[in-house]
Amino acid sequence: MKIAIMGFGTVGTGVEEILYKKKESLLKNCFDIEIDRVLIRDKDKKRSPLKSDIVFTDDFDEILNSQVDTVIDVTSSLEETYERIVLLMKAGKNIVTANKAVVSKYFEELNALARENKVYFSYEASVAGAIPVIHPIMEESFFSDMNKIHGILNGTSNYILSKMEVEGSSYADVLKEAQDLGYAEADPTADVGGFDAMRKIRILSSLIYNAKIDEGDIFTFGISNIKKSDFDYAKELGYSIRLIAKSVLSQGKINISVIPTFLKDNFFAKTFDGTNAVKVWGENFSCYEFKGPGAGRLETADAIMRDLLRILSRREINTFYDASNSYEVENNLKSKFYVRTSKVNPGLKELIEEERVLGQDHHIITREINLDELKTVLDDEMFIVEIEGTI
Incomplete structure (x- = not known):
């Protein structure tokens, strides 16, 4: 299989590292994967791939017109990346992406395009990093109705909240520490404002209910104005505080939100640092739980690799989401x-x-x-x- 990678930042280099270091193991198991070329913005920027002869290009048309089977997208742009994915799908190329902003905003359009062009659209890495949550939900949806999902879906916010809880630090101090360690961006709004978690609960809920949920209909409240006194009050009542993304399908209405929560449930309350945690409730089981690293260079690259191997071995699930159910969003x-x-x-x-x-x-x-x-x-x-x- 020849592949291309769009982007060679943190996650892109992680994918290249895994493919390079595990080449013999992959070949032994009949996974012959070759990086044909990598799309980057600045060809003059010094890069140090492990495979020294990787071809870098700043010309998207080289990827579009190439013979590659699958394109891995690890970019951070929204509209530009969406437009490129559309063109790649129409050219018959499978897409593996970690870009949750694109997946969330254009979920319906991209699923429809994948069906029309008979290509795979794989996005395990767009939600909860290394945790395998998308594919279990996809498989479950064929034979079990799911009606509720709760999750800690943003590692930056969880790092800040758990540090404030354990150490008694101020929000400003912990945010700076998170930025210094690379957990938080210079502009942390997407994380601490709850918007990153909102996109992820939109993706998960859309899959579970096979229904369209507009991002604007999801009540989103972040943690940027939290104080130490809030933790003091919570502790007095026996609670921890975590930013929880949640959705419930009840009486034909979807209740969906991202909001800080007082909780005693140890599955969430004992989730610290950048860890993500997800609970799903369904027809054939009471609840199952996922927990693990929600972000990171190799962690996210790991999820991408799983999608890639599913496509190569023809084990990937064909796109079935079509938003055929219609539910009103009402937090009642x-x-x-x-x-x-x-x-x-x-x-x-x-x-x-x-x-x-x-x-x-x-x-x-x-x-x-x-x-x-x-x-x-x-x-x-x-x-x-x-x-x-x-x-």
Whole structure:
């Protein structure tokens, strides 16, 4: 199999390293994989691949018009990458991608294109890094209805929250540490704002329910204004705080959100650092669990390799997602919420079950309400947390 790689950054070099170091083992098992060429932006930038004769190009047409069977996409752009994947699929090339932004935004379009052009569209690496979660869900969907999924799907946020919990550090200090270690980008908005996790729960939920879920319909609240006092309050009540992406199909409606959560469930509460964790509930089983590294150079490259070997051995699952089910997105399931704010607006005041004032902040527990009700009283100054066990 001849392949091409679009991008040669952290993950791209990880793929090349695995293919180089495991070449003999792969050949022994009839996996003959050759990197035909690698698409990069700057041909003048010094690169040090393990295989010294790799061909680098900045001309996408060289990839498009080549004889490669499969293209691995490890780029970070959105629209440009989408347009290129469309052209590659129409040219009959299989796609393996780690780009969760492209997969989430254009999930319906790319699945349809894969079917029309009889190519594989593989994206295990776009959700939860090295954890094999996409393919088990695909396989399960043929014979078992799934109705709920919860997950810690962003390693950066989990690193920050677990460090703040264990060490009592401030958000600003832990964020800087995460940036220094390479866990967080210089602009961490996608991670700490919950948008990365939102894209991943959109992908997982779309698969589980075989339904289209617009990104804009997913309630997303991040951790960027969390304080140490929130952890103090949670600890007093016996809770940990984690950023949980969740969706539930109930009475024909999809409840889906990304929101910090007070929880006691050790599967999530004992998930530390950059680890991801996912729980899935289904018809033929009560619940199964996945946990492991949610990001990383070789970790993500590992997921890409699994997709690649499935394609090469013709074991990959043909694209079946067609969004044939139609469900309304409405967060109507009731829960209690914790709200910290320096001022209590009239709408929030009507929702209070318990209130404590510490310094300038009001720490509030609401009565049981649904998320759509809470949205009507939110302002930019508030920090909100859903409380586990009241769903």
